[in-house]
Amino acid sequence: MKKLHQTLLLACACLFFCTRLYAQSVSLPPSGDNQKSIVTQYIGSLAHVSIQYNSPDVTGSNGESRAGQIWGQLVPYGLTNLGFGSAQASPWRAGANENTVITFSHDMEVEGKPIRAGSYGLHMIVEENQPWVMILSKNSSAWGSYFYDEKEDALRVELQPQENEYREWLTYEFTDRQPEHTVAALMWENLKIPFTIRVPNMNALYVNNMRKELQSAAGFTWQGWNQAATYCLQNDTHLEEALSWADNAISMPYIGQENFTTLQTKASILHKLNRVEEATQLMAKAIEHPTANPLQIHAYGRQLISQGEKAKALEVFKHNAKKFPDTWPVNVGLARGYSATGDYKKALKYAKIAHEEAPDELNKNSLQAAIQSLEKGEDIN
Structure with missing residues (x-):
């Protein structure tokens, strides 16, 4: 009986180990060749902001140009049912693949609204003829916007998109850098969406x-x-x-x-x-x-x-x-x-x-x- 018990324990351990091995994935190229990027900007010498994102390009993976088809088509206007996950109405993940994540080293303000230090999922509601809405979600580890939940919003601000020189790759940049504030901007195709980040004191x-x-x-x-x-x-x-x-x-x-x-x-x-x-x-x-x-x-x-x-x-x-x-x-x-x-x-x-x-x-x-x-x-x- 004792021998049988030991055999069962060993079998369970082997099953658990094999399951973990099967679940463990290897590192592969990014989905759709949307390269992962990260940008960081200091405000003064202590506070800093980082944005980590996956960067799609205007040219599709099949080599065809999607110019003129980005806004309103590839990136739909308004909230969308993505057909997967728990969210019935999802904003855009403001990038590709995983969550776009913005991290604040200290308590700051985004477009004049306070935000606590920490990491947030960055999403956007894209609109055609009115301001866009940027959402910072307390859930920074979800995959994209498939599981977006409005109850997890930490902040919402309206942003005004601007015409910009053509950008093949979706890019985040810090376009203005002052002692107490910086301006970050999402740039892709022919649009720029800037937002101001300030250290309040x-x-x-x-x-x-x-x-x-x-x-x-x-x-x-x-x-x-x-x-x-x-x-x-x-x-x-x-x-x-x-x-x-x-x-x-x-x-x-x-x-x-x-x-x-x-x-x-x-x-x-x-x-x-x-x-x-x-x-x-x-x-x-x-x-x-x-x-x-x-x-x-x-x-x-x-x-x-x-x-x-x-x-x-x-x-x-x-x-x-x-x-x-x-x-x-x-x-x-x-x-x-x-x-x-x-x-x-x-x-x-x-x-x-x-x-x-x-x-x-x-x-x-x-x-x-x-x-x-x-x-x-x-x-x-």
Whole structure:
């Protein structure tokens, strides 16, 4: 009896193994020679979008051209009963063979509507004389649209098809690439169907990532803290948190370093927070700091002019000349400072000196133009 039981177990195991072998398929060329393709586009340096699809061509597998027969015939208008699967009314799979799949690395917006990070089946309802409907389905693993179920829709948006140069192969491309959004487009035969994908709060995305990075290698250098604080400063975001990061860049034990760069970063954030007196005091300390060099002080003076603080800028340029006499670009700064305050005579004097000191032709030409403007009584800033 025991021997019979063992024999039956062995027979069942063999049957299961043989069934698995029979079910296992080998890799063959794609059906209809519709090659699989994938395109990926980053939005900024963190978020990205990928579209994976099978790409049919206008010329059929028998060599006959289907030009003029794509839209409304090969790809039918509206919803269609495909005669297979569970769906009674199917959209187009927006490609060939398997699902067309679009993947978002982060939460984004498609044509202004929110979509969560993840992968989605991409389908389209093609229309003749009205906007098309793009559908993103939560079911990204189905084969084409044969099992499409409207209940699984994650998003629907209307798209406007456009005339386009002829494309033999169905192709997805990213036709516009901006810091916070991109435009993807399906192109086939003589039509293009674009849609905009946007990261809704890019600043928050970067700041969240910086928080993680500052807990790793970047957080063990004053430069990492300063870079994170500077990003927030330049993008006018998370300023209170940026102030704490600037403090870490200056004084975190074993890591922080007090220097012109870190002091200026903190002072600039304080200024953005309308803590002007504190910012002014800190910048006075920065330009006196042993690490301050004439180029940094000159750049600060230029910044003050752009902010409309012309008298204060002139004082900074004078300080630079006292601290670093006969050093480039000290006399350029004096020329700009006096010009900003309306003293064109003194500005002309220092512009001529700076012209003689200029280290290259680019600066010489720029100063020659400044001299000509000052001789006419014109401001050079």
